[in-house]
Amino acid sequence: MTDSVDAAQRYRDQIWKTLQLVGRPDSRFHWDFSSFIADFEENEVATANLVELDAWQSAEWVFITPDNSTELLRREAITAGKNILITTYGIKRGFMRLDPTSVPANDISYAATLDGLDRYGVPTTLAELRGSEPLPLLVTGGSAVSINGIRFGKGHGFFDLEWAMLSEIGLTNNASLVIDIVHDDQIVDEHLRGEPHDVPVDWIVSNRRTIRVPDVSREPGRVFWDLIPGGEHEFLPPIVELRAEREQLS
Amino acid sequence: MTTHPAAAYVQVTQELRDLVLAEPWQSSGVLPAEHVLVERFGVSRGTLRRATEELAREGLLLIERGRGTSIRRQAQLRAIMKDQLTAIALPDSRWHLDVLKFVPDFAGSELARERLFELPAYQAAETVFVAPDNSATGIIEHSLQQGQKVVVPTYALRRGMVLLDPATISSADFAFAATLDGLERFGETLTLESLKRLQHVDMLMTGAIAFTTSGVHVGNGQAYLDLEWGILATLGLVQSSTPIIGLAHDIQVVDIPLEPKPLDVTVNTITTPTKTLHTGSQPQRPSGISVKQLRQGQTDSVAYLSQLVIAPEGIVTT
Numbered sequence: 001m002t003d004s005v006d007a008a009q010r011y012r013d014q015i016w017k018t019l020q021l022v023g024r025p026d027s028r029f030h031w032d033f034s035s036f037i038a039d040f041e042e043n044e045v046a047t048a049n050l051v052e053l054d055a056w057q058s059a060e061w062v063f064i065t066p067d068n069s070t071e072l073l074r075r076e077a078i079t080a081g082k083n084i085l086i087t088t089y090g091i092k093r094g095f096m097r098l099d100p101t102s103v104p105a106n107d108i109s110y111a112a113t114l115d116g117l118d119r120y121g122v123p124t125t126l127a128e129l130r131g132s133e134p135l136p137l138l139v140t141g142g143s144a145v146s147i148n149g150i151r152f153g154k155g156h157g158f159f160d161l162e163w164a165m166l167s168e169i170g171l172t173n174n175a176s177l178v179i180d181i182v183h184d185d186q187i188v189d190e191h192l193r194g195e196p197h198d199v200p201v202d203w204i205v206s207n208r209r210t211i212r213v214p215d216v217s218r219e220p221g222r223v224f225w226d227l228i229p230g231g232e233h234e235f236l237p238p239i240v241e242l243r244a245e246r247e248q249l250s
Numbered sequence: 251m252t253t254h255p256a257a258a259y260v261q262v263t264q265e266l267r268d269l270v271l272a273e274p275w276q277s278s279g280v281l282p283a284e285h286v287l288v289e290r291f292g293v294s295r296g297t298l299r300r301a302t303e304e305l306a307r308e309g310l311l312l313i314e315r316g317r318g319t320s321i322r323r324q325a326q327l328r329a330i331m332k333d334q335l336t337a338i339a340l341p342d343s344r345w346h347l348d349v350l351k352f353v354p355d356f357a358g359s360e361l362a363r364e365r366l367f368e369l370p371a372y373q374a375a376e377t378v379f380v381a382p383d384n385s386a387t388g389i390i391e392h393s394l395q396q397g398q399k400v401v402v403p404t405y406a407l408r409r410g411m412v413l414l415d416p417a418t419i420s421s422a423d424f425a426f427a428a429t430l431d432g433l434e435r436f437g438e439t440l441t442l443e444s445l446k447r448l449q450h451v452d453m454l455m456t457g458a459i460a461f462t463t464s465g466v467h468v469g470n471g472q473a474y475l476d477l478e479w480g481i482l483a484t485l486g487l488v489q490s491s492t493p494i495i496g497l498a499h500d501i502q503v504v505d506i507p508l509e510p511k512p513l514d515v516t517v518n519t520i521t522t523p524t525k526t527l528h529t530g531s532q533p534q535r536p537s538g539i540s541v542k543q544l545r546q547g548q549t550d551s552v553a554y555l556s557q558l559v560i561a562p563e564g565i566v567t568t
Contacts, residue, residue, distance in 0.1 A: 027430035028344045028352075030408045036344075092346045109435075110426035114343035 008152050011188055015144040015152075018185045026068055027115075034154060036089075037067035037141040040183035042207035047072040047181070050139070050205045051080075055177045059137040061085065063166065065159055066114055067141035069181060074112035078103050085135065085171075086121065087162055089114060094237035095129065096121035126169050126238050134173045135166065140201070145180045146192040149200040149213035156232060163199045165238050167221030177202045178218075184208040197224055262291045263301040270310055270321050271330055275506040279321040281311070309471060323508050324468050331460045331468075334501055342384055343431070350470050352405075353383035353457035356499045361523035363388050363497065366455065369519065369526075371493045375452035377401065379482065381475065382430055383457035385497055390414065390428035395421070401440070401451060402433060403478055410553035411445065411478075412437030442485065442554055451487045454479070454494040456517070461496045463505045465516035465529030473543055479515045480539035481554055490535040496520040503527065513543045 016033045023038035025031050040046075050056055050073060061083035064070050077084050077100070084098040098121045103111040110116040140159045145151040153159055166172050178199060184206040194200055200218055204211040223242060233239050266287075273279065281287065281302075288298050302319055305311040309325045328350065336347050339354030347354075366372060366389065377399040380386050393400045400414040412433055419427050419436050427436035438444075456475055460468045467475055482488045496517040503520055510516050513536055520527045540561045549555050 025409065025434075026344075027434050028342075028405050030405070088346070089344050090346075093341060106422040107426065110423075110429070110432065113426075113429070113431035115429040115431040116426065118341065118343050 007192065008155070011144045012152055012155060015186055018183075019143075022183050022185060024068065033143070037065070037069050037143065037154065039068040039071060040186075040207075042183070043069060043072050043181075045207040046183070046205055047076060049207070049210050050179060050181055051076050053179070053203065053205075053210070055137050055179065055203070059135075061133070061135065063135050063138040063162070063171075065140040065162070066117070068114075069141035069183075070139060071112050071114075073139060073181065074098070075109055078108045078111055085124075085129070086117065087158070088117070090156070091158055091161065091233075091236045091238065093123065094241075095124050095126070097124050098122075126165065126241050129166075129171060130169045132171060135171050135176050137177050137179065138163065138166075138172070139179045139181060142180055142182055142186065144186050144188050145182055145201065145204055146188045146190050147204075147211070147213075148191045149180070149202070149204065149216055150192045150194040150198055151180050151201055157197065160197045160199050161223070161233055161236075161239075164197070164221040164223045165242060168223055168242060172221060179203040179205055181205050187211075197227075258293055259297050259300050262293050262297055263304050265291060266298075266301045266305060267310065267329075270305065271326060273321055273326065275323070275508070279323060281319040281321070283318070325471065327468050327504065327506070327508065328459050328471065331502065335459065338499055338501065340384065350459070353381070353385055353459070353469075355384040355387065358499070358523040359385050359497070360388060362499070362521045363392065365521035365523075365526045366495055366497055367392060369493075369495065369521075371453055372495070377448055377451050379451050379454040379478070381454075381456035381478070382433070383497075385457040386455060387428045389455050389497065391424045394419065394424040394427065399448070401445070401448065402437065403474070404433070404437075404553075405430060406472070407474055407477060407552045407554075409439070411440045411481075413440050413444075413448070414438075442557055445481075445487070446485045448487060451482055451492065453492065454482075454488070455497060456494065457497050458502065460502045460504055461498055461517060461520050462508045463503060463520075463527065463529065464508075465496075465518065465520070465533075466508050466510045466514065467494075467496060467517055468508075472545055472548075473514075476513055476515050476536075476543055477539060477548070477552060477555075480536055480543070481558065483536060484538040484558055488535075490533065493518045498522050500524055513540055 019033045019038050022041045023033055026036045029035040063085045064074055066086050066089050074084060081100045086096050103120050111120040142151040142153050178201045180201040187206060200216050202213055202216050228234055288295055306313050310322055311319050312322055313319050332349060335349040338356045339347055339349050340356060341347050342352045345351040375398055378393050379401045380390050382403055382405050390400050394416040397416050401411050403411045414427055414437055426432040458467050458469055469475055494517045498520055500522045503522060515535055516533050518529060538561055
């Protein structure tokens, strides 16, 4: 097995070149695709593919990452009356809930953007989330994903951490499904082995394909506390919150 | 007890920064001689130099061989404002509370905007320029409601300016269109040619890190307002008489003797939640862009600049 860290960076580099062609710029980061997960050409086709899945249609609430590539899906979620759980960009201000009934019909597209999230979203702590129904579905974007469901984001491990934190408070279980929505050119036709903290996805949905990844084995998520001190996640509000809880227990 | 040299350098850098930030506005702004500071901080000359050079890299100090080290006053003000701004800022969707990366909105900004909307020049304007500041989002929305065409730069002017035309946007979408994310969807990218076809821009509106009561605009140090003015002026869309209005929280308006640099664009009026301040500034404004105002790399990163005639030296005023 090749060094997977190098491999990950190689795939990201390759995919960022692809994004120069099919990616859409961000309102702050423009074409700096290392700073955000880009929206892409024909996202409306990928989103239409995704909303056909039973996993989507049956979900009453869903975690969706704050990526530009999932903006259109958030619009679909609000329109369909699904409650959204989301993080703020980079998890810097923790989680937010977006209640579809709080969004006027005229502002659904607005509320689906990150700027709109700051207007219509409600910040929520992990303590407030604890005890909620487990999430039947989590949807993420990414820079690249292998055919066996190993994904790469911006290289900060945000989605893996989100999964881990939500798992720690009981918001995921064995029935929770994970979908990655990407441009077809972001799919790497190789089988890769993930890192222990990687969260393999059950479905890959693109503008051309809907792939059910076979035999996904996913450990129950947990925060790798030994990796937190001194790292970039150390002071993210939900991590601070979880750490305080742990310290109280011990 | 001995102190590790690296620790001494970090400490003296912090002490020197504190000294600089506390320097009165009325003083000369020149740091005491090196030997005085060496004695004061109790460190070696080498350690002091490292600290001085570090603050020069941050942009807070200007080292001129033979003339001593002086304080960059705009950077001083920016550094002082940073903490105060963080306390009142509403977070940005990407930058959160990193207030030197964007101009934040703040609680009560609607009162400042209401004052701005009362200005006769605003009411008479057909086409306005609004900086992509979060505090100005409400201005864009209101301008669209007034039927004004709105020219907005993309963030950091990276992808040029865009036009929001109320004739082509549903009024239900004005609030969305006024945000930076909405701009991506509703803004029509302006080439230099299409900018020129607008013929005139009647008013400019902007937020800031801070304004002085005399009208000096202190932004994030990249001088985007000056560049934006220069671009519009080069195309003949604005003249020195075109009003520039600042919008700010009261704590962002400071009464200090900060001289504008020769190519700085000053504002005529500042509105805050509690007051409308006419700065008395009736400036001669640049009629274009000079090489002197460009920061490192901006010719490549800022749209339009590679296509515009840029004056090598000072600038001709209109």
